Amino acid sequence: xxxxxxxxxxxxxxxxxxxxxxxxxxxxxxxxxxxxxxxxxxxxxxxxxxxxxxxxxxxxxxxxxxxxxxxxxxxxxxxxxxxxxxxxxxxxxxxxxxxxxxxxxxxxxxxxxxxxxxxxxxxxxxxxxxxxxxxxxxxxxxxxxx
Numbered sequence: 075x076x077x078x079x080x081x082x083x084x085x086x087x088x089x090x091x092x093x094x095x096x097x098x099x100x101x102x103x104x105x106x107x108x109x110x111x112x113x114x115x116x117x118x119x120x121x122x123x124x125x126x127x128x129x130x131x132x133x134x135x136x137x138x139x140x141x142x143x144x145x146x147x148x149x150x151x152x153x154x155x156x157x158x159x160x161x162x163x164x165x166x167x168x169x170x171x172x173x174x175x176x177x178x179x180x181x182x183x184x185x186x187x188x189x190x191x192x193x194x195x196x197x198x199x200x201x202x203x204x205x206x207x208x209x210x211x212x213x214x215x216x217x218x219x220x
Contacts, residue, residue, distance in 0.1 A: 081129040086182035090122040090144070093151070093175050100172075104163050111163070114154035120147035121179065138191035145183040152176050 081087050097118040104111050121144050128140025155169040 079126070079130075081126040084125065084129065086179060086186065087122055087125045087129075089175065089179050089182065090125055090148075093172065093179065094118050094122060096172055096175070097151070100164065100168075104158065106163060108158065108161070108163060110154045110157035110161070114151060114158070117147045117150040117154060120144065121151070125183075134190040138187055141183055141187050141190065145180055145187070148176050148179045148183065 077083050097114055101111060101115055124140045124144035124147065128137045128144065131137040131140065152173055155164070155172055158164045159166045159169050
């Protein structure tokens with residue numbers, strides 16, 4: 075696909091768009107009205123929008139502010155799919171690929187924030203921490219089911 079803007083070349087932007095596509099498919103299947111469904115729609119849309127806007131900023135501080143918002147929206151999406159699953163509006167196993175995609179998005183955003191923000195060390199997550207925790211949980215599940 076031809077790119078027209080710089081943000082379109084970013085892997086994290088492309089990953090965020092792919093996640094938005096997944097969310098769109100999911101939301102069309104969830105027929106009941108639920109606050110978490112509406113919030114997932116807004117938060118998933120916020121990720122690529124803030125990446126694009128932040129990438130267009132000239133100062134590192136402005137850029138970092140929008141990347142922080144995108145990261146927060148990705149974490150919010152993770153909570154939304156958890157709520158939808160725990161309320162049995164979507165099957166719990168359906169959210170696993172989405173959560174893995176969100177891990178990739180958060181990790182990429184953390185990498186960018188380390189480059190553009192003097193405050194990246196204050197954030198609660200380290201780049202790559204999600205993957206490690208998820209792998210540990212997966213190993214525990216395999217041992218239990220073993």
